[in-house]
């Protein structure tokens with residue numbers, strides 16, 4: 194397969210079966226292209242996204258068809274860029290993670306309208322990234338790639354490694370060399386190649402762009418670069434699941450973390466599709482974006498009223514969100530403004546507090562990204578920006594076991610005692 198970066202209208206898609214996906218369209222100028230491993234518009238260099246022939250007809254019928262599907266993202270296969278028989282192919286079958294009604298947390302935060310945590314730590318490699326990789330794998334199969342790759346802030350590397358192992362691809366993934374041990378080990382254990390780059394995520398991403406244009410990268414599918422349009426669609430399943438689990442109802446408010454901003458933009462796309470298909474009642478919803486203060490380019494632009502995002506050099510414990518130059522930043526700003534939402538950021542200390550708050554109230558141990566999201570939710574509730582009387586969903590995208598260092602200094606044993614009752618009494622715990 195020839196290495197391509199820019200779409201041309203002459204690409205042939207005769208043999209590509211990605212279900213309802215009918216082509217790619219430019220998010221800037223609307224130009225249409227055939228399905229292929231491309232991500233930028235030939236006319237304006239804008240990002241491409243998947244366009245669909247979505248199923249028409251009776252919403253009741255589609256809802257019933259979804260509900261009778263498998264307990265994973267493939268129940269939504271009619272709405273995704275995957276072949277109809279995707280559930281029978283070797284993949285990790287992520288998704289349909291639990292939506293936890295968080296009444297203890299709601300009480301603590303003063304939320305009366307209902308608060309839920311969408312807990313994506315329950316995915317096969319313990320982050321939401323399994324959803325997006327599962328789409329990219331199908332595109333990689335369709336386009337004949339044999340090696341899977343990515344630039345990663347940590348979780349994606351593990352998701353690609355695991356999915357490649359199961360689906361029979363070679364993998365070679367790239368991360369900043371100084372990530373948390375939990376993420377490094379998790380990315381390496383599946384047996385693929387893991388390469389640490391001396392630099393931050395934005396350096397890793399730039400390196401991968403160079404590799405795509407070089408013969409050394411020939412035959413490689415970079416899930417979040419040349420397969421990005423397909424990859425990104427996986428985040429729509431978070432929107433589908435949240436609404437289905439709420440009884441086919443839109444939440445009023447949803448709080449989502451931002452790294453590149455891809456997840457947030459595709460959750461919005463998923464919600465709009467459900468409305469267009471008649472699967473949920475059309476009513477207003479508000480989308481809120483969460484960043485860490487130490488990497489807050491989108492939040493800074495939102496607060497300043499800017500339409501462009503000025504890149505930052507990340508310095509935060511929320512490493513999975515540490516993208517200083519987020520590709521989807523301007524689209525995130527559009528969505529949060531259009532829906533009446535906001536983008537906010539919290540300090541590393543507030544992130545740690547929020548991790549402990551979620552653990553203490555609901556028994557969910559999230560990673561620093563989840564601490565960021567809940568920290569921002571708390572801040573916006575306290576500021577009166579998020580309405581406590583409306584339904585609110587906080588998306589937990591990762592697992593605290595991967596970022597133990599964030600909480601280890603301030604958690605630990607209550608006491609170390611000798612194995613007898615006197616010693617226990619002396620410890621002052623009764």
Ligand SMILES: *Cc1c(COP(=O)(O)O)cnc(C)c1O
Nearest residue numbers: 348452453454455456562590591
């Ligand atoms: C990658 C990641 C995100 C955000 O992803 P984008 O789509 O790039 O904004 C959020 N949380 C976790 C845990 C992640 O690994």
Ligand SMILES: [Zn+2]
Nearest residue numbers: 219222234237
């Ligand atoms: Zn264009």
